[in-house]
Amino acid sequence: MINKLKYHEIDFQKYSHCIENSVQKNFHARMEILDELCEKWELLIFEDYRFVMPVPIKEKFGFRFVVMPLFCQQLGIFGPEKNPVIEQKFLDYLQKHFRILTYSFNFQNSFDSKLKTKKNYWIQPTEYLQLRKHYFKGRKSTVKTAQYLHFKEFPLSQNIDFINNNFKGLDKKNDQEKFLRFLHFLDERKILRIFGSCKDSDLTNLAIVIEEETNFSLLGLINDERFRDDNGASFLIDRILKEHISEKSFSFMGGNIRGIEVFFKSFGSQLQEYAVIENSVKDLMAHFFKK
CATH class of the missing domain: 3.40.630 (Aminopeptidase)
Incomplete structure (x- = not known):
């Protein structure tokens, strides 16, 4: 019961x-x-x-x-x-x-x-060189050409402006404020990791990751569009996997938009589908008043 x-x-x-x-x-x-x-x-x-x-x-x-x-x-x-x-x-x-x-x-x-399903992509702990064999051919090439970039880990306090100026996907100001509050919440509990790719002295991309004992979860991948051609996002994900995938799984936390789905799949990740219920307020209220 x-x-x-x-x-x-x-x-x-x-x-x-x-x-x-x-x-x-x-x-x-x-x-x-x-x-x-x-x-x-x-x-x-x-x-x-x-x-x-x-x-x-x-x-x-x-x-x-x-x-x-x-x-x-x-x-x-x-x-x-x-x-x-x-x-x-x-x-x-x-x-x-x-x-x-x-x-x-x-x-x-x-x-x-x-039920309707949505997609997530996930990589189980494995040796990096074994995982690399499962990269899409184009992803291997993109990662290789971006090796002039520099990989660095940053504290949250150094990246607030970059996040505010470049974060996409949240249209409402209130939602952006919620995102920053959540980042501070995670940071206070020491489960937030922020990795960046740099071109000379310029920050090109950030990966915001939740770290648990056995896994990483990608909360946000933030890109400065001025450096789109430098392939910093590919470089950044590859370096995180290179340094951590032997010990921790990696969840991409999504994959329902076609271009993003292909990007996640290209790192040799596995599909995880999960069931969802989705209704509109209009449909719910129409059903309610029919009772």
Whole structure:
């Protein structure tokens, strides 16, 4: 039986134990990350926290909706094993009891119900020279021609202006401010790494990475368009992989836009598809008022 808990009802010790020991273990499902990114969140549980499912909530137009927060790619169901039967129970409960604008499960969840999927690309820990054999031919060539660039790691404080001037993908000023607050949040917890490529004294590209014990997750790849022809993004990803892929996996955190998908695939990464629910406010409200 699935039970729903309001935030103040959650036993966070049991919740954290479930997340940290789950086969689907996910950075974004940690309590402190959800607290930072979500306006509100609640929890679905099965058998006294044997399986759990965090549910981000946003209030809009006087109604409560499930909405995935910015900078959070996957949530879903977490437990000691993969269990499609139990996972389907969570899905059924979610769809019956919540108005869902957007919700992303994790790539290890599976269901009898047919859901839309999105793409992520991921590289498991491996020897760099073995991985390099799986680069696309054109990517190998691009990386080779960019070796005149310099690789450097930077503190966040040195890159605020570069990020503000060159970050693409967030149209609203409020969302850009949220992104910077999240970077400071990660930096304070010492899980933020910022790598850059430089041409002489000019910074050409930045890779913003979340570092965990066993993996890296790419939060942002920021490019100065004046240096597009220098292929700094290719150089930068290759150097990060060269220095770290033998010890940590690397998640590209996305891949649904064709050009970006090809870029991620070209480093020998593997496809991970994850199920999503997406509805428009208009459709949800039309359904609500028909009841």
